[in-house]
Amino acid sequence: MNTIQLIAACALLAAATAGFSHENTGHHGHTDAAPQQQAWGIAGDAARATRTITLRMTDDMRFAPAHFSVRQGETVRLRVENKGQVLHEVVLGTQASLDEHAAMMREQPGMEHGEAHMAHVKPGRKGDLVWHFNRAGRFDFACLVPGHFEAGMRGSFTVTP
Template sequence: MATPTDPLRRALLASVAALPLAAAAHGPQAHGTPSHRAAPPEQKPWGIAGDPARVSRTVEIRMGDDMRFRPDRLTVREGETLRLRVVNRGRVMHELVLGTPEELAAHAELMKKHPGMEHDEPYMAHVPPGRRGELIWHFNRPGDFAFACLIAGHFEAGMVGRIRVEPAAQEKTP
């Protein structure tokens, strides 16, 4: 004997039965592979995610448990794309995050309140002890910017560096 909920039950079962087909239609490739459409890079005041094919130079930045970056100052020409190779020579997790001094300070405060917060942006490299990571960044805006380790306590201990992006050379008119 049919009950008033039978049509609802049938619709629910039909939608559940279709789930494997929908998942298979997505394809067997993992996210981030060429078949997956990634969100376009987001313009930030300090630049935009870079194209690995357009890297003009690689800069190695070392981090240590003395809460310092080496080098802690970089000069970049507007329009340059850098590969920042970040090496953790310490015994604890460190990271390198690009940004404005104000945004980095605000993010550091947030990290103190939520020390286990996970995030993954193209302007961040989280590097376990004894390992290395990298990020590729296109510096398309001139100005004074910064990089820092925002793990709770590291920023406050002075784990900060500076980046000066010099304006692209202006063409001189005769």
């Protein structure tokens, strides 16, 4: 490969990966798109949150608590605290949606993503995820940073009618 080809290849690689970062500590870590109904609920209005549940994430690849319960119709602020030394996240979903997202993260580990049902939190920081639990059932949450999900960094929540 000559110098011109090498420079072109580097420029193409830089352009293709620009903006691809898993670190996002925004309030919700999502764009300003209209809230999307999910099987496990919809983005909530912080002013309507009736309580706060703290989820702690640690480098032993665990959440504390690993399970929480809410009532259907309740809007809750999930305060996500990263007590570890590496980036962690919480993503709400179904087992199938989390499995699918984890597979995408393994294929594209630097993929930038952010939705209302996830919060990316840098080490030693806190983030909030406000969610309106308008669908009853048992659902899941996980850290989908490559390797964390596979190490067992997951939990569940129950929405009771």
